[in-house]
Amino acid sequence: MKIALLGYGRMGQTIEQIAISRGHDIVIKTSSNTGYNIKEADVAIDFSIPNAAFNNISNCLNNDVPVISGTTGWLDKYNEAVSLCEKNKGAFIYASNFSLGVNIFFELNEILAKMMTKLDDYKVDIEEIHHTKKLDAPSGTAITLAEGVIKNHSQYSNWKLDESTENILPITAKRIPDVPGTHIITYKSDIDTIKIEHEAHSRQGFALGAVIAAEWIIGKTGVFTMKDVLNIG
Numbered sequence: 001m002k003i004a005l006l007g008y009g010r011m012g013q014t015i016e017q018i019a020i021s022r023g024h025d026i027v028i029k030t031s032s033n034t035g036y037n038i039k040e041a042d043v044a045i046d047f048s049i050p051n052a053a054f055n056n057i058s059n060c061l062n063n064d065v066p067v068i069s070g071t072t073g074w075l076d077k078y079n080e081a082v083s084l085c086e087k088n089k090g091a092f093i094y095a096s097n098f099s100l101g102v103n104i105f106f107e108l109n110e111i112l113a114k115m116m117t118k119l120d121d122y123k124v125d126i127e128e129i130h131h132t133k134k135l136d137a138p139s140g141t142a143i144t145l146a147e148g149v150i151k152n153h154s155q156y157s158n159w160k161l162d163e164s165t166e167n168i169l170p171i172t173a174k175r176i177p178d179v180p181g182t183h184i185i186t187y188k189s190d191i192d193t194i195k196i197e198h199e200a201h202s203r204q205g206f207a208l209g210a211v212i213a214a215e216w217i218i219g220k221t222g223v224f225t226m227k228d229v230l231n232i233g
C-alpha cells in the first residue's frame with residue numbers, strides 16, 4: 001500500500017516505522033499543505049495540527065484518496081468533513097485515539113457510566129495527562145470519554161475544562177514532560193472512590209491502530225470509526 005503521511009512529527013515518524021515493518025511504502029511525508037500530489041497515494045494518514053487537519057482531509061476527499069485522521073482539536077469542522085466525504089463518495093475515519101487499549105477503555109467507560117447513572121452520591125471527573133508539547137486541551141480522548149459518560153449518565157449534560165457545576169462533567173488537563181497519554185475517570189462519594197485508568201507507555205499503540213485503520217479502509221466507501229475497524233463493543 002502506498003501511504004501519504006500528512007504530518008511528519010512524533011506520530012508521523014512512529015507510523016512510518018510501523019507501516020514499513022508491515023510491508024507498506026511511504027510515498028509522501030510532509031509537514032506542509034503544499035509541494036506534493038496526493039493522488040500518488042492509495043491512502044493518507046493525517047497526524048498534523050488542529051489548524052491544518054480539515055484542509056488536509058478535504059484535499060484527500062477531493063482527490064478520491066481515502067483518509068485516516070488522528071489530529072485532535074479541529075472537530076468544529078467534523079460535520080463538514082463528513083458531508084464532503086458523503087458528497088464525493090469517499091472514505092474517511094477520524095478517531096481521537098487509535099489504540100486498541102483506549103478503544104476497549106471507551107467501551108468500559110460507557111458500561112461504567114450506565115451502572116452509575118442512578119447513584120447520585122457519586123460525582124464523576126475526568127483527568128488527562130500529556131507531554132508539554134501538546135497543543136490542545138483537553139485531549140480528544142478526554143472529550144470522547146466525556147461524551148461517553150454524558151450519553152449514558154442522566155446527571156451530566158455537558159463537559160467543561162476546569163469547571164464543575166451540577167450538570168457539568170469536569171475535565172482537568174495536566175502537562176508533564178514526556179507523558180504519551182494517560183486518562184483517568186473517577187467516581188467519588190463520601191464513602192469510597194472508583195477509578196478506571198488507561199496509561200499509554202509509548203506512541204506505538206496509536207500508530208499501529210492508525211496503520212490498521214489505513215489497511216482496513218482500502219476499497220470501502222463511507223465515514224467510519226475505530227469501532228467499525230476493530231469490531232468491538
Ligand SMILES: NC(=O)C1=CN([C@@H]2O[C@H](COP(=O)(O)OP(=O)(O)OC[C@H]3O[C@@H](n4cnc5c(N)ncnc54)[C@H](O)[C@@H]3O)[C@@H](O)[C@H]2O)C=CC1
Nearest residue numbers: 007009010011031032033048052070071072096097098206
Ligand atoms: N488519534 C490518536 O490516536 C492520536 C492523536 N494525536 C494527535 O495527532 C496530532 C499530531 O501529534 P504529534 O505527532 O504528537 O504532533 P507533532 O507536533 O509532533 O507533529 C505534527 C506535525 O504536523 C506538522 N504540520 C504543520 N502544518 C501542517 C500541514 N499543513 N500539513 C501537514 N503537517 C503539518 C508540524 O510541522 C509537525 O511536524 C495532534 O493533534 C495529537 O493530538 C497524537 C497521538 C495519538
Ligand SMILES: O=C(O)C1=N[C@H](C(=O)O)C[C@H](O)C1
Nearest residue numbers: 072096134139140141180181
Ligand atoms: O497529543 C497527543 O500526544 C495525544 N493526543 C490524542 C488526544 O488528544 O487524545 C491521543 C493521545 O492521548 C496522545
